[in-house]
Amino acid sequence: MAAATPDAAAAPPRLVVLASGRGSNLQALLDAIADGRLHARIVGVLGDRPKAPALARARDAGIAALALRPRDFASRDAFDAALFAEVAALQPDFIVCAGYMRLLGADVLAPWAGRIVNIHPSLLPAFKGLDTHARAITAGVAEHGASVHFVTADLDGGPVIAQARVAVQPDDDAAKLAARVLVVEYPLLVATLELLCRGRLTLQGNVVRLEGVPLDTPLQLAANRVTA
Ligand code: GRF
Numbered sequence: 490m491a492a493a494t495p496d497a498a499a500a501p502p503r504l505v506v507l508a509s510g511r512g513s514n515l516q517a518l519l520d521a522i523a524d525g526r527l528h529a530r531i532v533g534v535l536g537d538r539p540k541a542p543a544l545a546r547a548r549d550a551g552i553a554a555l556a557l558r559p560r561d562f563a564s565r566d567a568f569d570a571a572l573f574a575e576v577a578a579l580q581p582d583f584i585v586c587a588g589y590m591r592l593l594g595a596d597v598l599a600p601w602a603g604r605i606v607n608i609h610p611s612l613l614p615a616f617k618g619l620d621t622h623a624r625a626i627t628a629g630v631a632e633h634g635a636s637v638h639f640v641t642a643d644l645d646g647g648p649v650i651a652q653a654r655v656a657v658q659p660d661d662d663a664a665k666l667a668a669r670v671l672v673v674e675y676p677l678l679v680a681t682l683e684l685l686c687r688g689r690l691t692l693q694g695n696v697v698r699l700e701g702v703p704l705d706t707p708l709q710l711a712a713n714r715v716t717a
Contacts, residue, residue, distance in 0.1 A: 503580060505535060508535075515543050534552055537572075537591055555575060583685060585608075605640040606650065607647070626666060633655055637652075637677060638650055650704075
C-alpha cells in the first residue's frame with residue numbers, strides 16, 4: 490500500500506470517507522482541501538444509507554459516492570466485506586469515519602490498522618456509543634468535547650489521537666451542547682488528518698506516535714492546530 494509522505498510537493502494522500510448521515514464533517518474536509526488546509530484528496534465516499542445527505546454532498550463536489558444497504562447482505566460480516574471491497578478498489582492511503590454509524594468487524598479492519606480514524610463526540614474514553622451529549626449532561630461533567638481516534642473493532646475504543654474540549658454550561662441541553670461540540674469537531678478532524686497525511690502521526694501496536702515520539706495523552710486542539 491502507498492504510504493503517506495511528508496513531501497509537500499507529492500501527490501496528496503488519498504482519503505475514503507465513510508458516512509451515514511448529514512455529512513457536515515465531510516463538508517469540513519472538502520472545504521479544508523479546497524482552501525489548502527488539508528493536503529489530501531477525497532477519492533470516494535461510502536456508506537450504509539443511500540439517502541444520506543453526506544453522499545449528496547460528495548456528488549455535488551464531483552466525488553464518487555456509493556451506499557450499500559445492510560439488509561441486502563446475509564450478515565454483518567458480509568456487509569463489511571462488500572463495503573471494504575469497495576473501499577480497497579479506491580486505493581486509499583487513509584479511511585476516515587465521519588459520522589459512520591455502524592460497528593466495523595476485526596477482519597475488515599486488520600489490513601487498515603493505523604490508517605483508519607473516527608471522530609466521536611465525547612472526550613474518550615468517556616461516553617462511548619450513542620447519545621453522548623445527553624449522557625454528559627446527566628453525568629454532570631464540567632467538560633465535554635470530541636475525540637479523533639484510530640479505529641479498532643472495540644467500539645469507540647481505539648487509541649485516541651487528539652481531542653477538543655468544550656465547557657458544559659448550566660443551561661445546556663443536549664442540542665445546545667451538541668452544536669458547540671460540532672463547531673470544534675471540524676478543526677479537530679482537519680488538523681488531525683493533516684498530521685496523518687503529512688506522515689507525522691503513526692500507530693505502532695496501541696501506541697500513537699507524533700514524529701516517532703509516543704503520546705502519553707491525546708493531542709489537544711488550540712488555534713485550529715492539535716498539539717501536545
Ligand atoms: C458527529 O457528531 C460525529 O462526531 C459523530 O457523528 C456526527 C456526524 O455528523 N460520529 P456529520 O454527519 O459529520 O454532520
